[in-house]
Amino acid sequence: MRTTFAASAALLLAACSMGQEAEPTGQTALDIPEVADGVLSEETMKQVTERLSSDEFEGRMPGSPGEEKTVAYLIERFEAAGLEPGNNGSWVQKVPLVEITGKDFAPLTISGGGEDMALEYSKDWVGVTYREDAATSLEDSELVFVGYGINAPEKDWNDYAGLDMAGKTAVILVNDADFGTETLEGPFGGKAMTFYGRWTYKYEEAARQGAAGAIIIHDSEPASYGWNVVESSWSGPQAYAQRGENAPQLTIMNGWVQMDAGKRILAAAGQDFAKLSAAAKKQGFKPVPLGLTASTSFANDIRKFESQNVIGVMPGSERADEYVIHTAHWDHLGRCTPAPDGDDICNGAVDNATGTAALVALAEAHGKAGPAKRSLVFLAVTAEESGLLGADYYAANPVFPLNQTVGGINMDAFLMAGPSNDVTVVGPGKSKLDDFLEAALKVDGRVSTPNPNPEAGYYYRSDHFAFAKRGVPMLYVDGGEDLAEGGTEAGAAVALDYRDNRYHGPKDEYNPDWDWSGVMGDVKLFYRIGRMLAESTSWPNWNDGDEFRGIRDESCAGEGPGC
Numbered sequence: 324m325r326t327t328f329a330a331s332a333a334l335l336l337a338a339c340s341m342g343q344e345a346e347p348t349g350q351t352a353l354d355i356p357e358v359a360d361g362v363l364s365e366e367t368m369k370q371v372t373e374r375l376s377s378d379e380f381e382g383r384m385p386g387s388p389g390e391e392k393t394v395a396y397l398i399e400r401f402e403a404a405g406l407e408p409g410n411n412g413s414w415v416q417k418v419p420l421v422e423i424t425g426k427d428f429a430p431l432t433i434s435g436g437g438e439d440m441a442l443e444y445s446k447d448w449v450g451v452t453y454r455e456d457a458a459t460s461l462e463d464s465e466l467v468f469v470g471y472g473i474n475a476p477e478k479d480w481n482d483y484a485g486l487d488m489a490g491k492t493a494v495i496l497v498n499d500a501d502f503g504t505e506t507l508e509g510p511f512g513g514k515a516m517t518f519y520g521r522w523t524y525k526y527e528e529a530a531r532q533g534a535a536g537a538i539i540i541h542d543s544e545p546a547s548y549g550w551n552v553v554e555s556s557w558s559g560p561q562a563y564a565q566r567g568e569n570a571p572q573l574t575i576m577n578g579w580v581q582m583d584a585g586k587r588i589l590a591a592a593g594q595d596f597a598k599l600s601a602a603a604k605k606q607g608f609k610p611v612p613l614g615l616t617a618s619t620s621f622a623n624d625i626r627k628f629e630s631q632n633v634i635g636v637m638p639g640s641e642r643a644d645e646y647v648i649h650t651a652h653w654d655h656l657g658r659c660t661p662a663p664d665g666d667d668i669c670n671g672a673v674d675n676a677t678g679t680a681a682l683v684a685l686a687e688a689h690g691k692a693g694p695a696k697r698s699l700v701f702l703a704v705t706a707e708e709s710g711l712l713g714a715d716y717y718a719a720n721p722v723f724p725l726n727q728t729v730g731g732i733n734m735d736a737f738l739m740a741g742p743s744n745d746v747t748v749v750g751p752g753k754s755k756l757d758d759f760l761e762a763a764l765k766v767d768g769r770v771s772t773p774n775p776n777p778e779a780g781y782y783y784r785s786d787h788f789a790f791a792k793r794g795v796p797m798l799y800v801d802g803g804e805d806l807a808e809g810g811t812e813a814g815a816a817v818a819l820d821y822r823d824n825r826y827h828g829p830k831d832e833y834n835p836d837w838d839w840s841g842v843m844g845d846v847k848l849f850y851r852i853g854r855m856l857a858e859s860t861s862w863p864n865w866n867d868g869d870e871f872r873g874i875r876d877e878s879c880a881g882e883g884p885g886c
């Protein structure tokens with residue numbers, strides 16, 4: 324899924340601007356300077372990935388001894404790369420979190436359909452609470468099928484229309500109402516998942532509606548991952564941002580049920596899963612009371628702690644108060660459901676020791692090249708696996724003002740697939756950063772390919788989203804689908820194999836036999852894009868009509884330096 328660059332990359336004419344001619348629209352053309360290729364170390368990529376994903380780091384769970392070792396190691400590598408501490412003399416930004424570990428789970432009991440149905444924890448259902456309570460109890464909560472659980476006034480769509488959810492539990496479908504369409508046309512972006520399709524939104528909306536609980540019926544295709552991912556990610560310690568005063572209300576319990584269990588629940592209510600799912604896709608859908616109740620209980624161990632984002636900066640030589648940011652999450656799942664061989668450490672080698680290693684390798688390469696005109700920021704964030712918490716905390720409490728942040732690149736999980744003819748753009752056509760990407764790709768004779776699975780909603784599932792929703796243009800680029808050996812069929816097979824056999828499981832481990840050639844090609848591409856942005860005078864914005872354009876325009880309208 325990755326591609327190699329030329330074996331001995333010839334130096335380009337550094338800082339030679341493409342000019343500022345007027346575009347056909349009358350707007351000023353982007354300043355996209357040519358830059359020399361960076362000297363990137365494959366050995367650094369190997370060293371950092373292997374070290375961070377070793378059993379010594381215990382899966383890099385925030386708040387664990389593995390975090391302490393991870394943060395210390397990253398500071399050591401950032402400092403050696405020539406970066407300066409990025410947070411007013413400190414290498415870290417403290418992120419207040421609370422860890423809630425559920426235990427002693429009772430079955431999820433469904434009553435009212437004749438004989439009670441007792442769903443087994445882990446096998447049939449998983450659940451958590453966001454409340455800081457020692458004991459969680461959901462008692463005889465009325466179940467209501469609410470389709471996709473969407474309330475979107477701007478689309479004249481409300482799956483909760485006419486319903487008082489107080490004390491009730493919402494039963495919700497994965498993804499959004501356009502899932503299954505073949506085009507990108509539709510109220511929710513066609514086959515491309517919108518934020519309305521993400522589980523985070525569904526739980527938040529259920530809480531806003533006053534629900535006591537929210538249960539999503541898992542389905543591998545629209546979710547884009549199997550039950551094993553749900554089970555491993557939603558069991559064990561769960562980290563959340565600590566809640567301040569006047570925080571929004573929460574449900575008592577949020578959970579998932581296996582597809583088969585979900586169908587059994589609906590059948591017990593005299594309903595057919597396929598028919599209800601079809602009805603939920605149509606505008607004007609009305610929620611369906613199921614005449615059933617749900618009950619469960621579990622205990623919680625609660626621990627408040629501070630995790631840490633790690634921040635390094637290379638100050639700019641001319642416009643040091645303008646920033647280009649690189650992000651990757653250093654955390655993973657810690658100890659998780661054991662593999663058949665008893666291994667219970669989710670090492671997270673691909674996800675995301677590789678992306679964190681790329682931060683270090685990029686910092687080294689920029690250090691060798693010397694300061695760019697703008698400042699370069701390298702941000703390793705915590706608690707991505709818990710809901711983008713570290714990135715969201717930084718974006719809400721930025722060290723470097725967001726209206727002075729030009730844009731950035733997010734790196735999350737490099738698959739080892741060898742060279743490719745393309746790169747996969749998650750969320751293409753959203754901003755003028757695409758122009759920088761295309762210029763960088765042209766040097767290597769490669770092309771960009773839209774994400775082949777837009778229904779998975781990947782643009783809303785990694786750390787760049789925390790910046791994007793606050794207006795900062797961010798690129799999220801994955802390895803290509805068109806492999807040099809085997810084409811798109813081989814590329815799809817590599818991605819599927821990782822998803823089904825290693826993603827969020829104990830077997831995402833470092834392999835000394837990996838082929839790094841494609842990965843190094845992509846890291847060099849990210850170097851080139853970052854350097855172009857850091858040498859440019861332009862402020863690439865979101866495209867007209869994009870959901871984040873208005874937010875950026877508003878943030879740029881103030882006085883002072885910045886966009």
